[in-house]
């Protein structure tokens with residue numbers, strides 16, 4: 184779907200806690216279970232995603248300690264370090280340093296560490312400890328660690344890090360009480376853990392970084408570390424620093440680079456060395472070295488051949504279910520709207536108002552709402568794939584292709600979520616550090632077949648292969664073809680932009696593969712419910728509005744004629760359609776489709792509702808609402824030829840694969856790129872591609888005699 188906020192913004196935070204309540208911040212790597220712990224502590228509802236980068240906004244809630252004490256809890260963006268290479272990391276660092284006006288400086292931190300991936304997670308954890316804020320380490324995912332045969336000894340870890348370490352399995356609420364008890368403790372103090380910096384580097388730091396003069400001074404032990412993380416900042420766009428601070432740090436960095444080249448790499452290596460040493464003592468391997476279930480599944484699902492074969496099978500099953508299981512609920516919705524329309528006809532006198540309700544409102548909204556069952560099936564599957572960990576595998580095998588066009592796996596996560604809706608997908612691109620990769624990802628994201636295209640595809644496929652006798656697989660292969668075409672578009676344009684438009688190097692990234700797990704149906708149902716709400720809200724707002732508007736445009740001005748075709752052709756909509764008809768005739772479209780096409784610049788599904796309104800207004804008979812596809816099948820040109828030949832249906836579908844028909848996407852791209860330049864560029868390149876591709880389909884198809 185292409186509008187609405189990201190699904191995770193639903194549960195508004197309740198903050199009716201006295202201002203004096205202690206503020207805890209939840210921090211950790213992406214995907215380590217922060218949101219799960221946040222939900223368990225606050226009881227707030229929120230989407231639980233399954234790969235890095237889902238949590239981009241700040242969330243706040245109220246938590247209760249073991250004895251009913253009030254706490255304020257802030258869920259901070261996931262990050263791998265404090266060196267602020269991405270906006271997310273900058274937000275995290277600035278909140279922890281108390282440098283953001285919109286968020287209180289936390290009194291204490293709950294640092295979530297994924298126990299199944301200790302070395303990478305401890306990187307951030309040790310940085311946090313050095314900031315001098317009292318910190319509790321929530322050692323989460325101990326079940327996964329156990330299954331991977333890496334078990335961390337919490338006692339050893341606590342001694343090494345000088346902080347309480349609480350073993351947890353957050354999704355099963357294991358360790359929650361212990362965590363609450365730790366939060367309640369009033370002797371929670373800052374850790375004394377500090378990474379030992381090599382003396383040569385330390386000397387260079389003191390010499391070149393003015394802010395470090397008070398090195399570990401009496402005032403605040405954390406001073407030096409604060410300065411270090413501020414020094415690591417590269418991109419002023421993410422900065423929470425003031426102009427003068429930024430200049431000071433930039434100068435310091437330059438001098439330092441001259442005085443000790445490679446200082447940053449040395450620091451990173453030093454930190455990893457200390458973490459290695461800790462892990463060596465804290466990690467035990469209780470089991471033998473048998474491959475885990477995840478390993479065995481992955482050797483198949485990530486296989487060069489079987490991986491793709493599985494993906495194709497999964498998609499085929501998904502689309503088959505969409506085509507075969509949605510019929511019945513669709514029939515119910517259809518007869519519901521028919522009955523409603525029939526009822527309106529019996530209780531209201533004939534006239535424009537009645538026509539507005541039946542031909543405008545009911546036909547328009549009903550035409551789109553009927554696709555709800557399919558959309559629900561789609562989101563059930565997306566949720567299932569996310570929650571079991573399979574989605575991350577899709578990203579992994581796609582990553583091999585992505586690297587060929589100059590993008591990396593990190594781009595693929597936003598792109599994958601764009602298959603649901605480009606809007607949250609584009610927002611998720613914030614997690615991409617390289618500005619070039621981020622922009623390319625944003626530019627190609629709307630080419631993925633989002634769920635708003637589903638109604639258009641489904642209507643056209645139903646018109647294209649109307650017979651019940653045609654095997655479901657035929658319809659499925661059309662659907663697969665459309666998804667593949669959109670995906671190819673992503674690759675081709677990413678390659679083109681990478682090659683000709685934007686220069687710069689991509690940062691490689693290692694895609695993290697979570698272990699497989701049994702899905703939590705509650706999370707999936709919640710996810711489906713969010714999408715249903717967004718879908719219905721769109722039907723009740725944008726689609727309703729445009730349907731009413733279109734009804735007026737198609738009904739007025741009234742024309743003195745008995746011939747109804749003439750009446751609608753003289754209406755505002757008719758004249759509009761006639762005006763643009765020359766431009767779309769080469770694609771095989773009539774003026775009715777032209778009007779719908781223009782209306783659907785607001786949102787892709789509007790094409791369906793607009794067709795429904797226009798064909799209902801055009802039909803003056805007082806008969807009941809008819810399924811739209813039957814009307815389309817019956818539509819003829821003036822000379823009696825059918826309008827919706829298979830070729831025209833194909834041409835429409837291909838148009839919608841590429842077209843940028845979504846106001847919300849334009850708005851979010853404007854916001855994320857901070858200019859009109861890129862959304863305009865995107866609009867132009869996508870619309871031009873859509874037009875040319877649809878033109879090619881129709882013209883070549885006609886020449887070939889279809």
Ligand code: GDP
Nearest residue numbers: 213214215216217218219231232324352353354
């Ligand atoms: P966040 O990105 O840090 O907010 O991580 P989430 O809270 O969204 O968790 C990511 C995934 O890990 C979700 O599917 C959770 O259900 C799951 N999860 C969280 N804690 C645990 C745990 O202790 N064990 C296991 N097996 N899964 C967990």
Ligand code: MG
Nearest residue numbers: 217218237238
């Ligand atoms: Mg989260």
